[in-house]
Structure formats: C-alpha cells, structure tokens
Amino acid sequence: MPLPTFHMIDTAPQPVATFSHCSEIDGWVFLTGQMPTWPGEPERALPEGVAAQTVRVMENLQLVLAGMDLTLENVAQARVYLTEFDRDYAAMNETYQGFFAAGKLPARTCVGVTGLAVGALVEIDMVARRP
Numbered sequence: 001m002p003l004p005t006f007h008m009i010d011t012a013p014q015p016v017a018t019f020s021h022c023s024e025i026d027g028w029v030f031l032t033g034q035m036p037t038w039p040g041e042p043e044r045a046l047p048e049g050v051a052a053q054t055v056r057v058m059e060n061l062q063l064v065l066a067g068m069d070l071t072l073e074n075v076a077q078a079r080v081y082l083t084e085f086d087r088d089y090a091a092m093n094e095t096y097q098g099f100f101a102a103g104k105l106p107a108r109t110c111v112g113v114t115g116l117a118v119g120a121l122v123e124i125d126m127v128a129r130r131p
Helices: 050-067 085-097
Strands: 006-007 024-026 028-034 075-082 105-114 124-127
Touching: 006 028, 006 050, 050 124, 075 085, 085 105, 085 124
Parallel strands: 075 105
Antiparallel strands: 006 024, 024 028, 028 124, 075 124
C-alpha cells in the first residue's frame, strides 16, 4: 500500500499550527481546514462576519486545490465548523452554496464548536478526488 504524500502550497495562507495544507493517497486529496486568513498577510485582521469569513475560507481552499491541479468540482466531501451555529448557519450556507454549480454540491457535515483558531467564526476542510 502506498504512503501518503504531504503538500504545502506556496500561494495559500501559512498554516496556523503544525500541519500540511493537504495530503494525498491513491488519488484522494485531504485538505486541512482553512481559516479566514489572508495569503501572505498573517497579521491582517480577519474579515468581519461569517459571510465574509466563509468567502475567505473558500478562496483559501481554492488556492490549495489549485496548487494540486484540482478545483471545487473535484470535491467529494466537506466539513464546516461554526462557533455560532444558530446565528451563522444560514449566512454561511448561502455563501458556501454560491461557490458550487447547481446540483454539484459535495456531501457535507456542519457542526457547532466552542472555538476555532485565530478567533475565526468558520473553518472548512475538504476531501477531493483526482479524476
């Protein structure tokens, strides 16, 4: 059985802890949860509100996917973490959905959590598959 390979993507934001942007094994690509941080500007303030943070997170995920020669069309599954689930679910969901073509939504889990790194309101991780 092959071992996973681990990837850092130069265009994506630097991780906030000790992990790779993604790992790959047998054509499956596992993307680490992205935060609403800015590539090349780790000290820049997070966007305000869950909708703006969701946009930044999705754009960061797209950077990681692009670094692996993939797109959101390759995503099979996503997990969303919200610190204010009841308050933010609808706004996050509307924003998230706008990144996918109609009828092409990956399987998804969304959970409420007590806190996220860097004080974020939302974090999203993904699993993609090479064609």
